[in-house]
Amino acid sequence: MESGNAQVKIGNVVLDYARYSGKDLYSDGKIEDVILEACKKGKKEELLLHSTSWPVLYHLSSIRENIIEWYPMDKGSDVLEIGAGCGGITGILSEKANSVTCIELSERRSYINAYRHRDMDNIKILLGNFQDIEPDLEKYDCVTLIGVLEYSMLYIKCENPYLEMLRIAKKHLKPTGKLIIAIENKMGLKYWNGAPEDHTGRLFSSLNDYIDHEVVRTFSKNELKELLNKAGYERTEFYYPSPDYKLPDVIYSDNYLPGPGELRTYKKEYAGLRFYNFYEDIVSDQLCSDGVFPYMSNSFVVIAGDDSELDIDFAKYNRERRPEYRLVTCIENRGQERVVIKRALCKEAQKSVNAMKKHELEWRGILPNVLCAEGRITEKGYESRYIDGVRLDELMYIYRTDPENFIGKTRFYLKKYFTPDKDTLIPFKVTDRFIQVFGNGYPDRAESMRVSNIDALFSNMKLGGNHKVYAFDYEWVFDFPIPYKYVIWRAAKEIYYQYQAYLKQKLSQEQFLERIGFEKPEINLYGKMEESFAYFVYGADRYEKYTNHYVKGSIMQETRFC
DSSP: OOOSEEEEETTTTTEEEEOOOOOOOOOOHHHHHHHHHHHHHTTTTHHHHHHHHHHHHHHHHGGGGGHHHHOOOTTOEEEEEEOOOOTTTHHHHHHHHSEEEESSOOOHHHHEEEEEEETEEEEHHHEOOOOGGGGGOOOOOEEESSSSSGGGHHHOOSSHHHHHHHHHHHHEEEEEEEEEEEEBBBOOOHHTTTTTTTTTOOOOTTTTTTTOOSSOOOOHHHHHHHHHHHOOSSSEEEEEEESSSSSSSSETTTBBBBOOOOOOOOOOOOOOOOEESSSSSHHHHHHOOOOOOOOHHHHHEEEEEESOOOOOEEEOOOOSOOOOOOEEEEEEESSOEEEEEEEEEEEEEHHHHHHHHHHHHHHHTSTTEEEOEEEEOOOEEEEEOOOOOOOHHHGGGTTTTOOOHHHHHHHHIIIIOOOOGGGGGGEEOOOOHHHHHHHHHSSSSOOSSSSSSSSSSSGEEEETTSSEEOOOOTTTTTTSSBBHHHHHHOOOHHHHTTHHHHHTTTTOOHHHHHHHHOOOHHHHHHHHHHHHHHHHHOOGGGGGGGGGGGGOOOOEOOOOOO
């Protein structure tokens, strides 16, 4: 594949061989040939949907773009992407910036990157070792080290290659430029709970401080802060991607940390078999409750530079849905106030965003004891005021170990905040739109709200400082009849799922729902409606999530003391 020319063009992408030695030092093996062939033929998405190989998911999934999509980059920015790999984030960088200069040691990965982004005219890939290419580099508005800093020992030869890498990166930043690092946390919770270290493949490598002389190294939060300080970065901001930086769904910050009941990533292993030592949901809840989540977050994103802090506190993605429903929810800090912004991730989803104000107005007043956060459509998306308070699902944390109290409090909340007044209900009748969204299963007789917000969930309701409850999510508001008990069933099912690690040995989900007041035929019927709704949201080929194709086995250790 190697060319004798100094430069090769694939579509609009330029590959520069001036510093390429002809030798690739790392690879995922033959699967990279499969990935390259798919990218050449424009069948990347087809391969992604039907493969079970972790390198395919890691290199090709658009979920990886979440690690950088939220970052407020100026459109005129020039970006240096060190260690671009197969281009997992090159595409999103090229959409956000004026130009992207990639450095990559592997020729095959560079070809994958070029073929998948051949239509972009602002990408240049420099092949070769970073230390050989670095003297010719200019200054940039942004330099990225996404999954790269930990490998510094392999391509920078000096006493402290990690510190030197950071110093070199700073040398190529403009005065107001930013360095963006994404890296695993050496003390990440998953490593305590049976996950092999991502780079060595061995248990406890990072926890044992890499004493077996591995050629990679990750860092704790304090170690990373100290390294950046020594390298001359005046300001560092830490963000916490969940479940990790490789396939993040959510980005937290020190200004917005997760609460109990929020982190739910139990048994989603893609790279290989994992041996669980404990219930990770339960430990995560304790860490969040105690305010120490940042220390044991699985990964970090660090923004380093000498300029002012960023205004994004939080971002949550649902990129696995059908295109028309792919949104991101951000919390933006505007000095004296915060705003919540829902915006489209692609042009197909803009219609969903534009409909949210209409949904808000239609649904307002449907539930008598619930107020609606008010929003507006702006150039950014649907914006609403951030509601200070505590989510109802977080309030349920104190009842987690007491099934009777958990049931009682769930009943109380469902009756007070989720149940409409009887005199506002209308008879349920089947419509074509209902069948399109919820399928052919429905009750013979039922009552419906005039307008239904099926995402009226414990996690989407907040008890404000004024002791009033607010709803703040209007994405799934429908103006056709839906059995109102289905909406309540969804809320009950979700709160059980959030705390099932605590409850399931004493109370099954079906038992819980029956105790709440649902009969078995209703539970089965609403379960089928929910399955149809999932198909509607994700599409048949992605149901429930295409990542399910990649899930590997896991073993839960059961310890008994006599």
